Amino acid sequence: MTLGGPKKRRVGSSGRLSSFINIDSSKAPDGTLTDSSKKPLGVQGLNTQSSSGFNDPSNADVILRLYLESSPFDADREPLSSSIDSVDQVNFQLHLHSNVLRRSKYFAALLSDRWQRNSDFVEISENSDRVYHLNLKVSSPTGFLDSHLTVLQLLYSNDFSSEIDSVSAALSILPVALELLFEDCVKACVRFLEAVPWTEEEEKRVLAFVPLLREEESRELLARVSPANSGSSEDMLYGLIVAAIHNHSNMAFVKAFVAKLLRDFSSRDSAKRVLDRAFDQSLKIVKESLEEYSSPDFRGDHNDPEAIQRVNLHTAMTNGRHLLWLVERMIELRVADTAVKEWSDQSSFTADLQRAFRDDACRNIAPGLPAVMIRCTCKLANAVAAGSILVAWQIRMKLVKDWLPVLIVCKDNGLLNMPSSKSLYQELEETFLRIISTLPMSDAQELLPQCLSFSTRNVEDCPHLVSAFNTWFRRATRPPQGDIL
Incomplete structure (x- = not known):
């Protein structure tokens, strides 16, 4: 049953309620009776006169016979007596009032002149009191009879909250209210269901009723389970990423939580689009900050260029860390191919980085920026060299061509002299050399001489370069190729 299909028109039951058997049942999957937080009305009041007039034979003008419709699937069910106590399991009568029953459009139709001639539905007494005899067939799932009796009693009351006080009660009453076209009761059930939480199983049952409701009745139910547009999931996920990297003081814990959401997200394509979007935004901020920092015109246009430089470097450093986290998530999900393509086409950005890394001010204000940029490069290059990201030669x-000069500047200017940083640039050196080995020999011939700075005084310390x-x-x-061919 799809939510987007055409709505079914409500029709009276004509004594048949079987269309709701699969929607509402008080049986557990193993066939046992489920516990109910409240026993429905109906059965408890059959042999007593209600103060509201329900089942009052002294002035009733309608005798309603309820009888059970047996089903071939009932063989394994428990006896109905466990639900309705001593009440006749086959049929029994209620003394009701036509002016009350007309609140139900189904009964209003049966009591109209149009239907009174049909003996299958109505029998009119010959006496002057004009008593109507109506028959109502009830399908036999245990508990469904109680729901019918409850709805019939609710016809005598405007206090629906006394019975519709739980999701299970609303889901039991709603199919009967729909079948009897008791609109006020339907609205009360829908209003209650819209306002309270559901379990996953209850949500499935609610959705089963949606095609039977009018559009205005189902609108608010659907609003909480169906997105307003197809991009809602991606918008939500992008908002969580932005919040994780920008807005939380306990950023590490929030990042770990969002990383798990990304790993568990049902659509890898959607996760890729969201990560690409966040990556592009952070990369743009880093590039703009470095461009302003490195611009000679910018330095001469401000009264306090040093303060502005600090702001730019701090912005670049902060968003550089965001970039590194995003790169790690992309590699983890194996969706970093677009990021590699972006990172490999940054000749202007890497030129700005080289100028900044040669600057004493940058080394003093943002000493961690070189390591962040090298780590981003190393993560992406390792994924390429390992074959987890496949890109064209x-x-x-x-x-390698754009980022090798950045690595050389960092090494020549002693920006990566800490023990951890030393292993980092050695790792990137080896990775770049592995990538160079995958290139056409003419490109490798151009790039390898630039790697001579990888050498040390002791040749044995740089076996990667020798190899x-x-x-x-x-x-x-x-x-040559022609001779081989």
Whole structure:
């Protein structure tokens, strides 16, 4: 049953309520009776005269015979006597009042002149009191009879809250109210269901009723379970990412929580789009901050350029950390291909980084910025070298070509001299050399000489560099491509 399908028109039961058997049942999956927080009305008041007039034979003008419709699926059910105590299991009569029953459009139709001639529905007494005899067939799931009796008693009352006081009660009463076209009761059930929480199982049952409700009745129920537009999930996820990296003092815990949401998100494509969007935004802020910091015109246009420089470097550093977290999430989900392409096409940005890293002010104000940028590069380059992100050789070449000078500047200016940073740039050196080994020999010939700064006084400390050059020269001794072909 889809939510977007056409609405079904409400119709009277004509004595048949079987269409609701699968929607409402008080049976547990194992066939046992489920506990009810409140026993419905109805059965308890059958043999007593109600103060409201329900089942009052002294002035009733309608005798309603309720009888049970047996089902071939009832063989394994418990006897109905467990639900209705000593009441006749086959049929019994209620003394009711036509002016009250007409609150139900179903009974109003049966009591109209149009239907009185149909003996299948109505029998009119010959005496002057004009007593109507109506028959109402009730399907036999245990508990459904109680729901019918409850709805019939609610016809005599405007205090629906006395009975509709739980989700289970509302879900038991609603199918009967729909079948009998008791609009006031339907509205009371829907209003209660809209206002209270549901379990997952209750939500499924609520949704089963939606096609049977009018649009204005189902609108608020659907609003809490159906998004207003197809992009709601992505908008929500993007908002959580932004909040995690910008707005929380306990950022580490919130980031860990959002990272789990990303891992568990049902659509990897949606997660990729959201992460790409957040990545682009953070990268844009870092680039703009470094561009302003490095611009000679900018430095001469302000009375206090040092203060502005601090702001720009602080902004770049903060959003650089955000970038690193986003890159880690992308690699974890294996959706970092777009980020690699963006990162490999940043010649202007890497030029600004080189100028900033040569500047004493940058080293003093934001000493951690070089390590953050190198870590982002190393994460993406490692994923490429490992084959978890597959990109064309042109992108691999640009990644090394644009970011290799940044690594060299960091190393030459002693920006990565801490023990942890030293292992970081050695890791990136090895990764760049591995990527170079995947490139056409002409590109490798252009890039390898730029890697000579990887060497140390002790050749044994740079086996990665030795291996890279040996590999290139070994390949260079092969015959040209045309001769091989």
